[in-house]
Amino acid sequence: MKTITWRIIVTLALxxxxxxxxxxxxxxxxxxxxxPFVGQVAHLLFRPTENLISMGSLLxxxxxxxxxxxxxxxxxxxxxxPLGIVMGYYGLVFQVFNNFLSLFRPIPPLAWVPLVMAxxxxxxxxxxxxxxxxxxxxxxxxxxxxxxxxxxxxxxxPILTSSIHGVKNVQKILIDSARVLGARESDIFRKVLLxxxxxxxxxxxxxxxxxxxxxxxxxxxxxxSLSGVGYLITHAYTVAxxxxxxxxxxxxxxxxxxxxxxxxxxxxxxxxxxxxxx
Amino acid sequence: MQNPVIKIDNLSKDFVTExxxxxxxxxxxxxxxKMNDFLCLVGxxxxxKSTLLRIAAGLEQASAGTVCFHGTPMTGPHREIGMVxxxxxxxxxxxxxxxxxxxxxxxxxxxxxxxxxxxxxxxxVRMEGxxxxxxxxxxxxxxxxxxxxxxxANNPEVLLMDEPFGALDAxxxxxxxxxxxxxxxxxxxxxxxxxxxxxxxLYLADRIVVMSARPGRIREMVEVPLSRPRDRGDPWxxxxxxxxxxxxxxxxxxxxxxx
Numbered sequence: 001m002k003t004i005t006w007r008i009i010v011t012l013a014l015x016x017x018x019x020x021x022x023x024x025x026x027x028x029x030x031x032x033x034x035x036p037f038v039g040q041v042a043h044l045l046f047r048p049t050e051n052l053i054s055m056g057s058l059l060x061x062x063x064x065x066x067x068x069x070x071x072x073x074x075x076x077x078x079x080x081x082p083l084g085i086v087m088g089y090y091g092l093v094f095q096v097f098n099n100f101l102s103l104f105r106p107i108p109p110l111a112w113v114p115l116v117m118a119x120x121x122x123x124x125x126x127x128x129x130x131x132x133x134x135x136x137x138x139x140x141x142x143x144x145x146x147x148x149x150x151x152x153x154x155x156x157x158p159i160l161t162s163s164i165h166g167v168k169n170v171q172k173i174l175i176d177s178a179r180v181l182g183a184r185e186s187d188i189f190r191k192v193l194l195x196x197x198x199x200x201x202x203x204x205x206x207x208x209x210x211x212x213x214x215x216x217x218x219x220x221x222x223x224x225s226l227s228g229v230g231y232l233i234t235h236a237y238t239v240a241x242x243x244x245x246x247x248x249x250x251x252x253x254x255x256x257x258x259x260x261x262x263x264x265x266x267x268x269x270x271x272x273x274x275x276x277x278x
Numbered sequence: 279m280q281n282p283v284i285k286i287d288n289l290s291k292d293f294v295t296e297x298x299x300x301x302x303x304x305x306x307x308x309x310x311x312k313m314n315d316f317l318c319l320v321g322x323x324x325x326x327k328s329t330l331l332r333i334a335a336g337l338e339q340a341s342a343g344t345v346c347f348h349g350t351p352m353t354g355p356h357r358e359i360g361m362v363x364x365x366x367x368x369x370x371x372x373x374x375x376x377x378x379x380x381x382x383x384x385x386x387x388x389x390x391x392x393x394x395x396x397x398x399x400x401x402x403v404r405m406e407g408x409x410x411x412x413x414x415x416x417x418x419x420x421x422x423x424x425x426x427x428x429x430x431a432n433n434p435e436v437l438l439m440d441e442p443f444g445a446l447d448a449x450x451x452x453x454x455x456x457x458x459x460x461x462x463x464x465x466x467x468x469x470x471x472x473x474x475x476x477x478x479x480l481y482l483a484d485r486i487v488v489m490s491a492r493p494g495r496i497r498e499m500v501e502v503p504l505s506r507p508r509d510r511g512d513p514w515x516x517x518x519x520x521x522x523x524x525x526x527x528x529x530x531x532x533x534x535x536x537x
Contacts, residue, residue: 178366181381
């Protein structure tokens, strides 16, 4: 009982301290554009469905952002994982792709923005499916190709790298023993390489999702964007609503941490064999 | 004489090291393994005995010569040739049961059949109580029992064993040697067994192949006339152990400058 209480105290000590410091400073500065009161931000966070500066509610904007990130991220997983596995297993494929891909790795996702704008402009999923009217147009037009691309780039490299290393680090003995038991090449991939590399791959997917989420703000600052938390906070800044900026930032942090937690729970459940092996 | 199950003909294997040096691992090996033979390979470390086994398993290609299984040259792993490795090789994310039924799974057998096969072979190695355990929950000896069951579950005619008891403590090792002989007696497999222990070879084998230091050649072939179970105190056993050890010592000292 004492240990649980103690753990709660240890976990909450720093956040409470920061909030106290914040409210002290806010009172001292007394300028809500520089630092709004804790109560103002809390008010926004506790009423996430309230319409803000005629840009929809906080919750609406978070949902829009989440959909964008998950779409771009899904693309990164769909391409990064299979490519990484094949690159990790076949030396020739690795040689063909590695140098080429390494050339693009150091380019920050943000540096892609001008090129991406030139390529995609304001084209969106709505353009792709050819809908130009109605509620669906509003939804689909929110998902711009340029945004998906930036988010994709952010998530792709950690996923690719960890998939390659996951497969390269699979003990040769496991592959050999499957082969003498009559495994075909497809069996090797599905029943040895994939499960053996899964902890590394999922770890890369977790990091990739974190970075994809971080690319959100830059993606939502792109022209043509009229929604999303990233846009909400930049727009709130232009109208001097720092309380909305902070509430938005806290939401971005909280959602990111939650996504990370989901992944960690998944890792703990699925890959206990790996932890206990050591 | 009956046709050999495995016929190794003029087999040589060269390696190129990272520095580009050519190393002759095996040189013109001639060996025939008959049906139900229990053959042990002993030799100084680095003499290529494991390489020979890996080639026989179809995991590596020979540089020259052939390995024939019932007269057909081997080109890759073969269903009728199973293998047990020295390193622990169970898939750590699969339960013991799902490891043992891996071979039948690759052959496309149904889940029900696989369960039954796993049960039968786990019983054979006295591990039926551990079907739902994972490798990390088992001792080294238990893991090797499961690895043997896994190899046998594919019902191969030949079992290749690469120092399977090498990593085990002396007591467990002797226990598993006895178990292996029991299983071999019941299932009449043809076994090709690599070991660095002369005692293990004398205790297990019908014939012992003594290999030379690198490049690996066959130096001597010893027929073991003793009946089983063997008595380690038998005078012939002791004399032969000393003799083989002397041969190995000669090989090691002959290659000393290169080590």
